[in-house]
Amino acid sequence: MFACNQKSKEVQKYNMKKHLYLLLLLLSTAVFAQQKQVVTSIDTIKNKIGAEFKLSIKTTVDSSSRVLFPKSRNFGALEVIQSYPVDTVKIDGRYELTKRYGLTQFDSGRYVIPRFKIFINNQAFLTDSLLVEVANVQVDTLKQKMYDIKDIAPAEETMGNWWKYVLAILLLSGIAVLIYWFLKKRQEKKLQEEVFKTPIEKATTLLDTLERKELWQKGEVKAYYSELTDIARNYIEEAIEIPAMESTTSELIQGLRAASVKKKMTLSQEIIENLERVLKQADLVKFAKSKPLDFEITEDRNKIQKVILTLDKSIPVEVPLEEELLLNEAQKQKQIELQLRKQRKKSIQTAIVSVVLLVTAVTAYFIATRGFDFVKDNIMGHPTKELLEGEWVKSEYGNPGIIIETPKVLKRVDLTKTLPKNGMALIKEMQSFGYGSIVDRFYLMVSTLKYKAETQIDLAKSMDGALQSLEAQGAQNMIVKQEEFETPEGVKGLKAYGTFSQLDSQNKTTARMYYEALLFSQEGGLQQILIFHEEGDSYGNEISERVLNTVELK
Structure with missing residues (x-):
């Protein structure tokens, strides 16, 4: 009686273990198997590196059924080294089809052969997953001949990371050129948009700026004469109020003579003739490709300066009425406000460009030194x-x-x-x-x-x-x-x-x-x-x- 009870307890304990292993297989999810239309088996679950596992897939179908087996090069981490022909056996009017695959793996470890689909009459059936183990090949050092360690072989030269530093240098050089270009254009634009109190102040300032450019010394005689005559014409148009910029040389001289009479200006014949001589010289340079000598260019510049100063002194000074004074003051104040607004806008633009350039430079530096992933993870974020x-x-x-x-x-x-x-x-x-x-x-x-x-x-x-x-x-x-x-x-x-x-x-x-x-x-x-x-x-x-x-x- 005691022996029977002991045996009953052992059977009960064995059944308990069996149920326990079944539970562990379904620990994280409930897997409901399909009807066993497809049977999966393997010849061994443990093999050596490079040895062949023979995976078999068996199904029984009608004579009219169409079966498609997978044509994959890999089943999970295992490589298909041989796909064997399908074996067909007729049993009681039905066909038993068996497809075998030769699998291998060249790294030790435990591998899962995943479930994959078999199509029978366009209906998918899943195979079972299998766990196999690939073991290292033991080397018998007593029978295996040993060899000396080979000398150190020189490694092939690789590109390395030099391109990152070249990229950083190019980016920084480009940023430096961009900053220089931006500051230069800003300075030129500032000079062009500068608000002058009087036409004579504007003309003399532009003449000084023209001389600092040294255009004719660099061989740019045509550009020099074009700017020189434009300064004179612009002054005459603003100060004497005649359309000097749109007039030919002869039309300008005639208009100047008429304006001097109308405005009661005291102009000598020499001043008008000097102006006419310089304007004609400029026409020859611009349209006839004439090349004056150096001393002639200097004399023409001095003549234009003298003409402008003489014209300014000969213009009668009119005493403005009180209303005109107030209007001029209001216009002057408006110009000052406009200039301040422009300066603020430029300051904001300069600040924005500086920040963008700084961020670009810092980003380029970190990309070159630490890589793109570092910049991406720290700027865009990483979960x-x-x-x-x-x-x-x-x-x-x-x-x-x-x-x-x-x-x-x-x-x-x-x-x-x-x-x-x-x-x-x-x-x-x-x-x-x-x-x-x-x-x-x-x-x-x-x-x-x-x-x-x-x-x-x-x-x-x-x-x-x-x-x-x-x-x-x-x-x-x-x-x-x-x-x-x-x-x-x-x-x-x-x-x-x-x-x-x-x-x-x-x-x-x-x-x-x-x-x-x-x-x-x-x-x-x-x-x-x-x-x-x-x-x-x-x-x-x-x-x-x-x-x-x-x-x-x-």
Whole structure:
């Protein structure tokens, strides 16, 4: 009687373990299998690097059915090295089709062969996912001949980062040229738009400016005479009020003679003749390509200056009425306000241009020295960078408790609805906490569960179940590597890490994710930590390292 009871207890314990492993396979999600229209098998689940795994897919169909098997070069991280012909066997009027693939991998680790679609009469059926292990080839150093270490070979010269410094120098040189051009144009425009009190003040100032340009000394005689005569014509038009800019030389001289009589100006014949001689000389230079001598150019300039000064002295001074004085004062005040407004506008423009140039220079410098990603992450922002640099929180989650430091407070997640009822019957208590979601570019989850009956938990099989459940939620082409993990307090567990592909259903893009998972078994319960982020995200790597370094188990 005692032996029967003992045997009954062992059978009951065996059945308990069997149900427990089934529960671990469905821990994070409920996967409902289709009818077994397609059967998947493999000749071995463990092989050496470069050895062949033979994957078989079997289905039974009618004679009129059309079956399409996948023609992929890779199944997950395993490479298809051979696609064998389909074997056909007729059984009771139906056909049993078997398709075999030869798979291999040249890196050690644990790999998941993902589920893929088989089309039977245009209807899709999913195969089962399989977990295989690729082991290193052991080298017998007693039989293998050893060779000396080769000498250091010179490395090929690479481009390096010199182009970044060239780019920075070119950008800074361009900015310097732009600043010089802007300041020069601003100075020229300021001289052109300067408000003069009287026409004679404007004429004498422009004559001095013309001399500082040294145009005729540089061979630009035509440009020199054009500006010289324009100054004289503009003065006559403003001071004597005759259309000098639009008149020919003869028309201008006639108009000046008439105006001198009308305004009772005392002009000598010599002044008018000097003006006429210089204007005709300018016409010859501009239209007949005449080239005066240096002393002739100097004399013509002096004649124009003397003509302008003489004309200004000969203009009768009229005493303005009080109303005209007030009007002139108002106009003068208006001109001053307009000038101040222009100056303020120029100051604002100068400030804006200076800021833009400074930002451009600083951006170019950081791009050249630290790279574009550094500038982009600090200016445009980066989600995981903000998490890393934010205020972290240290809290305890679940039972048995897990004390962990995270960038955000983890919120309670209800996973009980995703588990089958027969699995929930074995669980005494289950608590899950997470940040983000399974489809985000960053996800962190902590979960604990306790069973009603004490049982021995196999962490390796539990990890397999957790990873397969992650695959069932959308992870593809998963690469798995495992190693032991120990907390600072000496609690040992199992760590799995690797990469998988994740499909973004909204943007129709695929991202490669890096994950790390920890499993611990304490007090008849299971403690799990899962964290993943986009592969190559340096901020995500720092977050993962910091989180896992703070794990404490009660």
